[in-house]
Amino acid sequence: MPAITGARAYLVDLEVETVRTDAVQSFIKQETVFVEVDTNDGLTGIGYAYTIGTGGRAVLSMLRDHLVPRLAGQDAAHIEGIWTDLFASTRATTVGAITSLALAAVDTALWDLKAKRAASPLWEVAGGFRQDVPLYDTEGGWLHLTTDELVAGAVASHDAGWGGLKLKVGKPSHREDLERLAAVRAAVGDRMDIMVDANQSMTSAEAIRRAKAFEAVDLFWLEEPLPADDVTGHVRLARATSIPIAVGESMYSIAQFREYLERGAASIVQVDVARVGGITPWLKVAHLAEAFNVAVCPHFLMELHVSLAAAVPNGRYVEHIPQLRAITRSEMVIRDGRAFAPETPGLGIDWDLDAIEDRRVG
Numbered sequence: 616m617p618a619i620t621g622a623r624a625y626l627v628d629l630e631v632e633t634v635r636t637d638a639v640q641s642f643i644k645q646e647t648v649f650v651e652v653d654t655n656d657g658l659t660g661i662g663y664a665y666t667i668g669t670g671g672r673a674v675l676s677m678l679r680d681h682l683v684p685r686l687a688g689q690d691a692a693h694i695e696g697i698w699t700d701l702f703a704s705t706r707a708t709t710v711g712a713i714t715s716l717a718l719a720a721v722d723t724a725l726w727d728l729k730a731k732r733a734a735s736p737l738w739e740v741a742g743g744f745r746q747d748v749p750l751y752d753t754e755g756g757w758l759h760l761t762t763d764e765l766v767a768g769a770v771a772s773h774d775a776g777w778g779g780l781k782l783k784v785g786k787p788s789h790r791e792d793l794e795r796l797a798a799v800r801a802a803v804g805d806r807m808d809i810m811v812d813a814n815q816s817m818t819s820a821e822a823i824r825r826a827k828a829f830e831a832v833d834l835f836w837l838e839e840p841l842p843a844d845d846v847t848g849h850v851r852l853a854r855a856t857s858i859p860i861a862v863g864e865s866m867y868s869i870a871q872f873r874e875y876l877e878r879g880a881a882s883i884v885q886v887d888v889a890r891v892g893g894i895t896p897w898l899k900v901a902h903l904a905e906a907f908n909v910a911v912c913p914h915f916l917m918e919l920h921v922s923l924a925a926a927v928p929n930g931r932y933v934e935h936i937p938q939l940r941a942i943t944r945s946e947m948v949i950r951d952g953r954a955f956a957p958e959t960p961g962l963g964i965d966w967d968l969d970a971i972e973d974r975r976v977g
């Protein structure tokens with residue numbers, strides 16, 4: 616058995632690679648929480664989770680004070696057993712973002728070990744559907760950008776052969792949102808998928824009104840129109856519009872996805888491997904969505920999600936937001952509008968350990 620002989624957690628702050636704003640927030644910095652797990656067969660697994668600027672130290676404390684000390688001596692191959700033990704040990708703070716992020720940092724390290732021990736890439740170990748997944752761009756669609764800047768970004772994505780692009784919405788006037796979307800649609804033609812993201816900023820009535828207006832632009836999805844805990848509002852909106860509703864980046868447990876799917880409130884599932892608690896629950900959500908004939912288009916973390924979206928038959932799109940370039944030695948492979956899952960054993964992220972060491976803050 617690959618017994619765990621040591622484990623440690625630490626925090627690395629990364630500056631944002633570009634200014635990113637939406638209707639409710641901006642991406643301040645990427646607090647990247649790492650967990651390394653050593654086993655007695657000489658392997659080390661590296662896992663991670665993230666925040667977009669707040670709470671990273673709370674995740675680190677949860678790991679150092681409570682979760683990491685429970686790992687010593689456990690069999691690293693028993694991932695479900697370890698996950699369940701850690702979850703049970705934190706019962707008073709679950710379901711919750713801080714605990715889920717901490718669980719994810721451990722769980723992804725264990726999957727890195729599992730795939731390294733199998734000498735196989737994650738996309739195969741996690742399911743192995745196909746190696747490449749269509750890519751859509753978010754990096755050209757932030758809310759502070761002018762219409763001309765949005766159009767320029769969209770044309771660049773179109774010319775690169777990418778299948779889709781995402782624009783943030785939630786300007787004070789719905790007319791302004793619509794003008795921006797229409798300008799981009801006119802620039803890229805009718806073959807490119809356009810997604811929009813409201814980041815939970817709307818009321819139920821406003822979401823229905825804007826969705827109706829947006830239908831003229833032919834959208835691929837409307838993302839997080841309402842607060843994530845307003846499931847009934849999403850049900851109502853889904854019935855009122857022909858635009859598919861995408862949710863998932865603000866959900867922290869399998870059961871939250873089950874409720875959305877059961878009630879017909881989600882047409883696209885954007886489960887985030889860090890926020891849902893790791894690869895173990897991520898795969899369960901993806902398979903649950905498959906049972907409802909719903910596609911998975913994971914939120915952010917493209918360097919890890921490319922392998923997970925490639926692992927499952929309902930992985931539909933990977934989101935392009937590069938944010939690890941300062942601490943990795945190579946980038947995700949993109950060819951003909953598709954992202955390719957790495958072939959190297961483990962998670963396949965080419966960490967620059969010296970650069971990580973330089974940026975440690977805790």
Ligand code: MG
Nearest residue numbers: 812838839864
């Ligand atoms: Mg979003």
